[in-house]
Amino acid sequence: MQLWRRKSLWLALSASWLLILLGVFPLLRVAVPTKPQPRAPLGWPQWLDTELLQGFSQPEDLLEDDTQPSPVPHKGSCDWGTCFDTSKCRGSDFKVFVYPAAGPISEMHCRLLASLEGSRYHTSSPTEACLLLLLSSNNHARGCSMTVPLEWNGGRNHLLLHLHPAPCPWTVQLGQAIVAEANPPVNTFRPGFDVALPLLPDNHPFRGGAPGQLQRHSPHPRVALLALAQERGGWHIAGTNSSACPWAGHCEQDPGSKQTQPGTAIPNATFCLIPGRHPGALHFLQALQAGCIPVLLSPEWELPFSEVIDWTKAAIIADERLPLQVLAALQEMPPSKVLALRQQTQFLWDAYFSSVEKVIYTTLEIIQDRILGASAHPSQLWNSPPGALLALPTFSTNPSDFPFYHLQQGSHLVGRFSALIWVGALSQPPLKLIQAVAGSQYCAQVLILWSSERPPPLKWPETAVPLTVIDGHGKVSARFFPYSAISTDAVLSLDAHSSLSTSEVDFAFVVWQSFPERMVGFLTWSHFWDEARGDWGYTAEKANEFSMVHTSAAFYHRYYHTLFTHSLPKALRTLADETPTCVDVLMNFLVAAVTKLPPIKVPCRKQQQEARPLVAPGAAKPKLAPLAGRDCISQVAAGFGHMPLVSSRLRLDPVLFKDPVSVLRKKYRHLEKG
Secondary structure: OHHHHHHHHHHHHHHHHHHHHHOHHHHHHHHOOOOOOOOOOOOOOOOOOHHHOOOOOOHHHOOOOOOOOOOOOOOOOOOHHHHOOHHHOOOOOOOEEEOOOOOOOOHHHHHHHHHHHOOOOEOOOOOOOOEEEEEOOOOHHHOOOOOOOOOOHHHOOEEEEEOOOOOOOOOOOOOOOEEEEEOOEOOOOOOOOOEEEOOOOOOOOOOOOOOOOOOOOOOOOOOEEEEEEOOOOOEEEEOOOOOOOHHHOOHHHOOOOEEOOOOOOOOOEEEEEEEOOOOHHHHHHHHHHHOOEEEEEOOOEOOOOOOOOOHHHOOEEEOOOOHHHHHHHHHOOOHHHHHHHHHHHHHHHHHHHOOHHHHHHHHHHHHHHHHHHHHOOOHHHHHOOOOHHHOOOOOOOOHHHOHHHOOOOOOOOOOOEEEEEEEOOOOOOOHHHHHHHHOOOOEEEEEEEEOOOOOOOOOOOOOOOOEEEEEOOOOHHHHHOOOOOOOOOEEEEEEOOOOOOHHHHHHHHHHHHHOOOOOEEOOEEEEEEEOOOOEEEEEOOOOOOEOEEOOOEEEEEOHHHHHHHHOOOHHHHHHHHHOOOHHHHHHHHHHHHHHOOOOEEOOOOHHHOOOOOOOOOOOOOOOOOOOOOHHHHHHHHHHHOOOOOOOEOOEOOOOOOOOOOOHHHOOOOOOOOO
């Protein structure tokens, strides 16, 4: 018995040595993979419709066929707490110093410098700056070489901005500098410290940008289900009856498939399959613009702005090794989910990716949010229209305080309004207007913005609401300053020449409560494209169609004062100060750019049919030409980079307005007089 045991043990040992010599153990090591190493979250979208994707792995659980140790990031192990000095950032005033370019620069580089210098972030003193910005050259002939400034200090509180992937390793020691570059590899990206930018094409618009191309918000029977991004550009279209995924190589047998040429517009497809390699990063931006839901096949690059953008609402991460399951999940996705994803792609494109300028400003806002901490943008402001660039945290971090989130939350604005009456150089104290406005049941206060060189009168008419006189600083644009004295959400903007009755004010305010994100006014203008001049113009002639309301008598939300003062570039604010007739146009542009909606017109009496142009103190009385400010609208459109105004034919009237019935049956009885 013992002899048999010794023989068995000897045979087992011999078999073990034989297996080692034959190399079987390495094969078993591959078949039984080791536990993945823990790493920082990548900010990728999680699986949508998990009931359809039971067989899929999460991105962090995907294993490579060849298990390799994760490379150490070449930029070091910096994080926000150890490599950035927030003590240099004074309060909520986030200031950025931009280093001047060394040597010859491209036109795009020059425009970037000019844009940053005209933004609300800029400071000309590096000692006052919270962040020091160094724009890397896009000249591939120079490679990644750059001159380190004297204030480098190991890169602390510096931001290296590179809009295109670096063609070679960095030649400077990045140290503690934040790196913002296009689609960085996940193994070199420092989450929470670096910023991932989108890969922009060379001809990407600098300002404004093209709108999204989504034509239909839900799948159409004749619309292709899939489009596969090709490595050399263009897209491969798969028909709606495809039985296998395009990357499996079977779509060539599908009679509904076709090939688009490189550089052509993206096809009208519902889902865009994008490979995980770097060339697919450019297709990712094209898919967003077209409203084609990006399906990322195991991406090897960090998604742009993943620190703040919730990509689960706009994109899908898939495993390219499971083609049949992916295709089945996409085909069975509910139309309501498809609609939500496609709408989100259009919002993200317009808010953060449609221009180079928006990409730069989004990067700075992300860094500012890190500094503000609890006072930063909440996720809802980043991921719902109009976006964080137009919802300033200096105003509030509560979404319900902004005018454009009331409808999303299903709330209705109640309360009263503040009347802000601007008194210019040629104006007399508007005693009659004050009494008419203060007599409104919805009026909470009357604010007199005194911008005349003459001293204000010592005695004002007695009113049932408080009356306060504010210094207007002699500028017409001062009427849109965020005065702390304004105690209500609604502002009734007036000038001393306005003539309104109490009934007109009451009805207009009731209308505004249903449209708190828009401007509600009495006098309207209309913009148009002048073919002869090849430029924009506008007219005050009476017509059914309009796109602007005159701010000499208009309701709007007080947040637009904050946006007008702090978000507009210096060039547009200077234009408003030097050309008072441009103030109304500029305010209408701003509200339209935020809401993508036209203003609301309400009826007015005949005495209020023509608005007088605003005059700043010391200025000559302007001539009342039909198109006195037609050059203004072209300058404002150039400053915005696009035309945001939306035309409308909607006018809201009270019930029984001008109907041949007894006046006693009408709520606003005095609205039709005059």
